[in-house]
Amino acid sequence: MEILMAWRNIWRNPRRTILTVFAIAFACVLLIFMLSLQAGTYEVMIDAAVKTRTGHLQVIAEGYNENRKIRKVVADPDGIAAILDQAPHVTGYTFRANGFALLSSEHRTYGGMITGIDPIRESLVSTVPATIRQGRFLGPGDENAAIVGNLLAKNLKIGIGDELVVLGSARDGSIAASVLRVKGIFSSGMDEYDRAGIQIPLSHFQEIFAMGQAVHEVVAMCDSLWTVSRAKAAIRERLPEFSGKHRLACLSWDELTPGLVQSIQMDLGGGLIFYGILLVMVAFSIMNTFLMAVFERTQEFGTLMAIGANPGRLTKMLVYESGFLTLCGIILGAGIGCLLTLWAQHTGIPMGEAEGMLRQYGIPSLIRPSLSLVTATAGPVLVFLVTMLTAAYPAVRVHRLKPVDAMRAV
Amino acid sequence: MKKHYRRSVIMCIGLICLICLPPALSHAGEPAAENLIARAWDYMRGNTSVSVVHMTVHRTDWERKTTIKAWTKGRDHSIFRIIAPKKDKGNGTLKLKRDMWTYNPKINRVVKIPPSMMSQSWMGSDFSNNDLSKADTILVDYTHDIVAKETDREFTVYVIKSVPRPDAPVIWGMQQLKIRSDGVLMEQAFYDEDMEPVKILTTTDIRDIGGRPFPRQWTMRSMDAESEQDYTLLEYESLTFDTPLRDSLFTLNALRKPAR
Numbered sequence: 001m002e003i004l005m006a007w008r009n010i011w012r013n014p015r016r017t018i019l020t021v022f023a024i025a026f027a028c029v030l031l032i033f034m035l036s037l038q039a040g041t042y043e044v045m046i047d048a049a050v051k052t053r054t055g056h057l058q059v060i061a062e063g064y065n066e067n068r069k070i071r072k073v074v075a076d077p078d079g080i081a082a083i084l085d086q087a088p089h090v091t092g093y094t095f096r097a098n099g100f101a102l103l104s105s106e107h108r109t110y111g112g113m114i115t116g117i118d119p120i121r122e123s124l125v126s127t128v129p130a131t132i133r134q135g136r137f138l139g140p141g142d143e144n145a146a147i148v149g150n151l152l153a154k155n156l157k158i159g160i161g162d163e164l165v166v167l168g169s170a171r172d173g174s175i176a177a178s179v180l181r182v183k184g185i186f187s188s189g190m191d192e193y194d195r196a197g198i199q200i201p202l203s204h205f206q207e208i209f210a211m212g213q214a215v216h217e218v219v220a221m222c223d224s225l226w227t228v229s230r231a232k233a234a235i236r237e238r239l240p241e242f243s244g245k246h247r248l249a250c251l252s253w254d255e256l257t258p259g260l261v262q263s264i265q266m267d268l269g270g271g272l273i274f275y276g277i278l279l280v281m282v283a284f285s286i287m288n289t290f291l292m293a294v295f296e297r298t299q300e301f302g303t304l305m306a307i308g309a310n311p312g313r314l315t316k317m318l319v320y321e322s323g324f325l326t327l328c329g330i331i332l333g334a335g336i337g338c339l340l341t342l343w344a345q346h347t348g349i350p351m352g353e354a355e356g357m358l359r360q361y362g363i364p365s366l367i368r369p370s371l372s373l374v375t376a377t378a379g380p381v382l383v384f385l386v387t388m389l390t391a392a393y394p395a396v397r398v399h400r401l402k403p404v405d406a407m408r409a410v
Numbered sequence: 411m412k413k414h415y416r417r418s419v420i421m422c423i424g425l426i427c428l429i430c431l432p433p434a435l436s437h438a439g440e441p442a443a444e445n446l447i448a449r450a451w452d453y454m455r456g457n458t459s460v461s462v463v464h465m466t467v468h469r470t471d472w473e474r475k476t477t478i479k480a481w482t483k484g485r486d487h488s489i490f491r492i493i494a495p496k497k498d499k500g501n502g503t504l505k506l507k508r509d510m511w512t513y514n515p516k517i518n519r520v521v522k523i524p525p526s527m528m529s530q531s532w533m534g535s536d537f538s539n540n541d542l543s544k545a546d547t548i549l550v551d552y553t554h555d556i557v558a559k560e561t562d563r564e565f566t567v568y569v570i571k572s573v574p575r576p577d578a579p580v581i582w583g584m585q586q587l588k589i590r591s592d593g594v595l596m597e598q599a600f601y602d603e604d605m606e607p608v609k610i611l612t613t614t615d616i617r618d619i620g621g622r623p624f625p626r627q628w629t630m631r632s633m634d635a636e637s638e639q640d641y642t643l644l645e646y647e648s649l650t651f652d653t654p655l656r657d658s659l660f661t662l663n664a665l666r667k668p669a670r
Contacts, residue, residue, distance in 0.1 A: 071472065104521040111527050165519050167512065169534040173467060173474035174497045177514040 006320035021329040027282040028333025031379025040370035051127040052188040054256040055219035061246035073214035089227035092124030093220040101168025105156040116205025135160040135184035147184040149194035170210040287390040294394040302406025311399040322391030443554035453593035456651030466643040487660040536630040536642035551578035620649040
């Protein structure tokens with residue numbers, strides 16, 4: 001009975017109802033789309049950082065992530081490999097060693113970071129092999145070969161087949177020097193790395209930097225972002241067995257790139273404020289509608305009470321009314337929001353001008369929102385809660401009405 | 411009357427003293443800070459110098475010794491060459507004014523050190539490339555003030571504060587030098603722009619080397635080092651001044667020539 005009355009009541013003033021439904025729907029669409037967009041951006045940022053640089057997990061000498069001294073090494077990489085082989089969720093791992101050195105071409109000299117990589121294992125973990133723009137990635141047979149970041153190659157004025165001189169300090173303090181031949185040029189999309197990074201075969205790195213069998217990072221990938229912490233716990237448990245001169249630590253991507261996590265938190269914080277404002281505005285517009293509905297129907301409520309309806313039933317009816325209104329808006333909004341997001345996910349959103357700034361976080365120029373159960377439902381659920389809360393006020397107010405006064409009210 | 415007379419005599423003497431003494435004082439007692447530094451630098455280098463130095467880079471868990479032979483001529487020509495250990499033998503560094511090159515015999519290449527790398531460590535030590543190549547910058551890029559005087563046995567030690575000129579291409583906010591009156595450099599402290607000390611060079615074991623009192627040990631300590639045990643020590647094995655050196659010694663060609 002109340003449900004039927006509520007349904008009829010909300011269509012007594014179709015224009016107002018439709019406007020309110022649209023307001024709710026609009027809030028839902030915006031929330032779903034923006035949340036998905038943010039989630040999509042973060043996923044891409046994390047993915048870019050994880051796949052070009054940090055991996056999901058790293059085993060390193062304690063403190064190496066803060067102060068990359070060449071002497072802070074993982075002395076027994078094979079032992080760590082044995083742990084990783086048994087650790088849950090780990091899908092692949094590789095070894096890397098890093099050194100800072102002068103990189104000199106025939107024309108110019110720059111300081112840069114040399115990473116020694118295992119050419120075969122690297123492709124299990126990193127996207128760098130897939131970002132080769134010219135030439136080829138390192139192969140198992142390469143010795144004094146290098147792949148060079150595209151911006152560095154441009155600065156040094158070198159191309160495929162050219163010579164590149166490396167001059168730096170080795171692990172034992174002696175002078176590390178080598179002449180490399182450029183085999184490929186990569187463009188990871190991370191400007192910072194493309195401007196300073198070169199990669200050479202790990203064996204050659206260990207030779208020129210007097211590393212012996214030691215490496216600096218054991219980089220591992222997990223089957224998804226969500227299983228990283230479980231894998232980390234399992235690895236940490238077994239690390240003490242292998243700690244030699246330097247204690248070893250196992251860090252996850254968020255600990256390795258605190259800057260990335262902070263920029264995500266900052267962006268999310270800004271987003272949350274925006275959503276808060278949006279919800280407050282929707283709340284006021286709903287409240288307005290419901291207050292109007294109660295005030296202009298005072299006579300009607302008076303009559304209903306006079307013929308025996310108790311205030312409880314009236315409240316029930318009003319709650320049903322606001323419920324219908326909100327549900328209509330949410331269903332409409334969620335539908336449109338999901339469709340819009342899916343469409344944007346399919347085509348991508350070009351970022352145009354902002355590209356330069358985003359590139360430093362490794363965000364490509366085309367952003368795809370990512371619709372998930374969380375981003376699709378969080379917005380509508382919030383809107384539902386807020387509107388029902390605001391609608392409760394007029395519904396409770398009905399209790400205060402006196403039938404006789406109410407019938408006489410204008 | 412007699413009293414009056416005596417007073418005027420005293421006044422006369424006083425006047426004469428006033429007229430005569432100030433220039434004498436400023437000559438003998440208060441040498442200009444610039445001159446002190448210039449003299450100290452020339453004292454260290456002579457017209458030319460040839461030296462053999464042991465460099466020890468010390469860290470808590472690690473130490474490395476290198477032996478370097480160095481030639482200098484005038485204020486801005488120098489060439490360094492590693493003569494031991496065997497692994498690094500033949501590596502050389504040439505500096506002419508602000509420019510610096512390094513040579514590696516293993517790859518037989520000369521690499522020019524770019525300006526952006528000048529503040530990096532030289533051969534893994536606590537000395538930077540700048541410390542070597544711009545060692546004379548203090549004479550050109552700074553203005554100096556004597557801020558204090560100390561006594562060290564029979565010598566006066568001048569404490570000089572050197573502030574870079576406004577447009578000078580230097581990375582320090584200030585340097586503080588301690589120079590003994592005979593020209594021996596006792597200490598050189600490098601401060602950043604917040605006037606916090608970054609690293610301090612101290613000299614010890616002053617003895618007769620190359621025919622003049624000269625500190626045999628030079629220790630550079632970084633203030634941000636992980637422990638007290640982190641330092642770089644230079645020890646002179648031999649040092650001779652004013653041997654005639656050809657200009658052709660300070661060229662890229664000479665840098666490439668391995669055996670000498």
